[in-house]
Amino acid sequence: MSDDITIKDGYMYGGWRAPVNIWQGAPGSIHTDDVAQKIGMRGGTIPGTIHLNLFPPLLIKLFGQRWFEKGSMSIYYTYATLDREEVRAVLELPPEGAENVQLRASVETPQGQTVAKGTVDIGEPEEVSYIRKIPLESSPPEELRILANMKPGTELPPQENMVFTQEQLNRALETITDPIDWYKGSSPWGSSILNPSSMYGALMVDVRGNRVGTSVGFFGATELRNVNGPIKADTPYRKTGRIVCVGASPKTEFIWMDSELYEKDSGKLVADMRHMNRLMKASSPLYQKD
Template identity: 30%
Template sequence: MSNTEQLTHGGFSTSLAIDGDAIAGPWCTPLQMLAEQSYDNHASIHDDATAQKLGFRGGTIEGPTHFSQFVPLGVSAWGERFLESGCISAHYRNAVFEGEEVRAFMARPAQGNGHTEIWMQKKDGTEVLRGTLSLAGDTAPTALDRRLTSLAPTGPLVILRDIRVGMRSRRHRVRMDLDQNMGALYPFSLTQKLTKITQSSSWYSPREGTSSPSSSPWGRPIIPMEMISVLLNYTAKLDPFPVRGPVVGLFADQEIRLINGPLFVGEDYEIEREIVAVSESKRTESMWVRTSVYHPGSNDIIASMLLNGASLKESFVEPGS
């Protein structure tokens, strides 16, 4: 890259490399925090032994971990608006393993444009993900808008045979406090995550030595984009959809969209989940779930997440077989 600038907005101190129409963040080494994750009483794809049985080199780094490397790029393009109404939409293409370095890239958006393309690479050029950054209100389709419109009809499904598009969960109350353990799916707290996050912002934490306020413009700490994924999956097992199992799954596509944000640490929200599509590949059956976020008692959506949870066919054993 031919030129380097220091981003100091948004509470970040991040070096951005600029070369023509591309902007890149620094090389980062994401850390594994889900080795102890469990669901349905079994280990997950982030456990080395489980992942290796399924043909992976080891436990994979969870996809939304990579979103933190794109947030400074969004802030460099659109300022704090990206933290209030930004969207990261991505198709995960290759797994990352602990110890590997990855770098986030963004095509420089045209003046006045609220939409651009993004991608992430390993040092050997392997593409980790590809997608879009955008602002709420931009009319261009996001990466997952495009993915949804291209889905082919499925054949008979086995793992998802009881799933129907339009199924909805009940509303659940959720919150994320700084030192709250986020449960079996995410056995760590926000405070612990902030010691390992790839790109940290002072806007994610209270002022040093105090519980509040934050240095953020909103006077309180905001939830990092990758931790919004944790918050919105927090109650998934309280009101589960009828996926047959046990089965090992992974994230194949994910979009986190802020509409009237940011989301704040220590604030109550309500979430509701809906199945919006099903799909399959040679190796997976996929359930696309959109989670909507509300202020308690309101019907106005303030944020959302679209997640393609792909179940690995080879990990499923028919009951009784």
């Protein structure tokens, strides 16, 4: 467990971490320097979901194991960091004894740049999460090019036997800065549990085959919610998902997706996710003539 957590002026701060961009060199990826620089980025970027792994040490310090059973994080990515650039997690402190509470959450750089912002929940607070407050407004189909084939409300084929293996989890632990013991073979729930970026991997729904042409994408926002958690390694789940919004901004097209994991035997909802991907217009041949 992290021993460099500090508290000041009503906030809890994690220690500084320097995530490594192991995705550098991936063809056509925003994590690769030359690809990212061609579309106006400083260089190959760290995936936003990697920053989610900064929060569990703080959440465990505040709430113990309960966050993995009935807790959520709802995070909007605002600034892309590069290989080994330092970041830390920041959480608002809860009222003493609070069992159902929402807290402000962010990731920041030493220079004070906000990398991500949102909320974390424990239990069932009355407040709506950061991402659920965002209005989902789809664009008319004629305004879309890259995502022209994506339709809001489309139910995706369920995956009847989704298993995130310990081997996959071990590979993920090589990329994160806070690999707590519960991810490594045993936990209060028996087997290993998934860290947040692996939770994203387990809940991810793949709609890339429906895009038109080539484009460079990046993560815009992620909400992970443990309903009857945690998600365990080497455990089969039923996964469902759907497209909930498809739209466009001046520089991107974007898609919001919801997904869920259910216990195979009982049908009980274990966890769910709302996630947004963005596709850079400048990276697509469909916009080159504009």
